[in-house]
Amino acid sequence: MSENKLQEQRLNYLLDEFKADSDEYKNIEIPDNINDKKRILRSLMNIRMPKKMSKTVLEVQDEFLTNCIKEKGIxxxxxxxxxxxxxxxxxxxxxxxxxxxxxxxxxxxxxxxxxxxxxxxxxxxxxxxxxxxxxxxxxxxxxxxxxxxxxxxxxxxxxxxxxxxxxxxxxxxxxxxxxxxxxxxxxxxxxxxxxxxxxxxxxxxxxxxxxxxxxxxxxxxxxxxxxxxxxxxxxxxxxxxxxxxxxxxxxxxxxxxxxxxxxxxxxx
Structure with a gap:
């Protein structure tokens, strides 16, 4: 599977998890456009108060963000x-x-x-x-x-x-x-x-x-x-x-x- 496809899978997974983690936005509609998805994920991360999240979610988040940085260029x-x-x-x-x-x-x-x-x-x-x-x-x-x-x-x-x-x-x-x-x-x-x-x-x-x-x-x-x-x-x-x-x-x-x-x- 290509890295782009893997990134999209990670993004979709993280959106589901961060939505479920949010009381206020758990029912938010997710658009199909990948850039809009990224904006919603970032927004959900921005507003989130400091608290624990599962090890699995953190691992996927880390993989996603590491690849985002690589895409930007280290x-x-x-x-x-x-x-x-x-x-x-x-x-x-x-x-x-x-x-x-x-x-x-x-x-x-x-x-x-x-x-x-x-x-x-x-x-x-x-x-x-x-x-x-x-x-x-x-x-x-x-x-x-x-x-x-x-x-x-x-x-x-x-x-x-x-x-x-x-x-x-x-x-x-x-x-x-x-x-x-x-x-x-x-x-x-x-x-x-x-x-x-x-x-x-x-x-x-x-x-x-x-x-x-x-x-x-x-x-x-x-x-x-x-x-x-x-x-x-x-x-x-x-x-x-x-x-x-x-x-x-x-x-x-x-x-x-x-x-x-x-x-x-x-x-x-």
Missing amino acids: VELSDIPVLKNEISIWQGDIIRLKVDAIVNAANSVMLGCFIPMHICIDNQIHTFAGIQLREECNRQMEEFKVKYGKDYEQPTSIPMLTDAYNLPAKKIIHIVGPIVNNKLTEKLEKELSDCYTNTLNMCLENGLKSVAFCCISTGVFHFPNKRAAEIAIGTVEKWLLEHPNTIDRVIFNVFKDKDKEYYEELLQ
């Missing part, structure tokens, strides 16, 4: 040129990167994005890592709530490390960036710098030699893109000078053309 570290010292820029989908760690722009609840099919990086990472990721994030947050109180939320600039499950990366570092509600302040700039410093410190502590940063706090968190790029590069370059021969590669993963231009100009 990007090796050797595929990405070095621009300056240990620093690279790569434009594209961060979930394709086969590195030691990718950085997720998380929110303070740290459970991923619950909005079906949302375009944020948090949604993308949780979708293709698999539902085990939300479970692990929830376990860690529940432990923090025992320690710090039931209303605990992850502070800005403090990273959390998880496995990457079905992604090519080994680990995911989740971090909450500063939110710019009105004007940009020195405090917000310091918090963004701390995101990069603390993430690199976590890499050092855990033997992670390559890391891909997303554009933390830009987008819905409203941090000005150019200033964010300046802070990111300045902080990373300073850290690398202070910790020589500890990190093999730092990748700035960009999505927008404008961000790519900012990083390229700053790294000339």
Whole structure:
């Protein structure tokens, strides 16, 4: 049987299982179009609260997601040129990167994005890592709530490390960036710098030699893109000078053309 046919069988099976797992959408009509089926599956995964699922379902989910990533194309570290010292820029989908760690722009609840099919990086990472990721994030947050109180939320600039499950990366570092509600302040700039410093410190502590940063706090968190790029590069370059021969590669993963231009100009 062809891989495409196997993928379609996995997709149909997962749709049945995730529908049955949902009280609200267990009777949802499934269209025949395969792309619509994929959108419904992703949406059911996005809205699902963290809880156990059978080993069989997880195995099929893992096979399905692993093949989805292969279809997108896995990007090796050797595929990405070095621009300056240990620093690279790569434009594209961060979930394709086969590195030691990718950085997720998380929110303070740290459970991923619950909005079906949302375009944020948090949604993308949780979708293709698999539902085990939300479970692990929830376990860690529940432990923090025992320690710090039931209303605990992850502070800005403090990273959390998880496995990457079905992604090519080994680990995911989740971090909450500063939110710019009105004007940009020195405090917000310091918090963004701390995101990069603390993430690199976590890499050092855990033997992670390559890391891909997303554009933390830009987008819905409203941090000005150019200033964010300046802070990111300045902080990373300073850290690398202070910790020589500890990190093999730092990748700035960009999505927008404008961000790519900012990083390229700053790294000339």
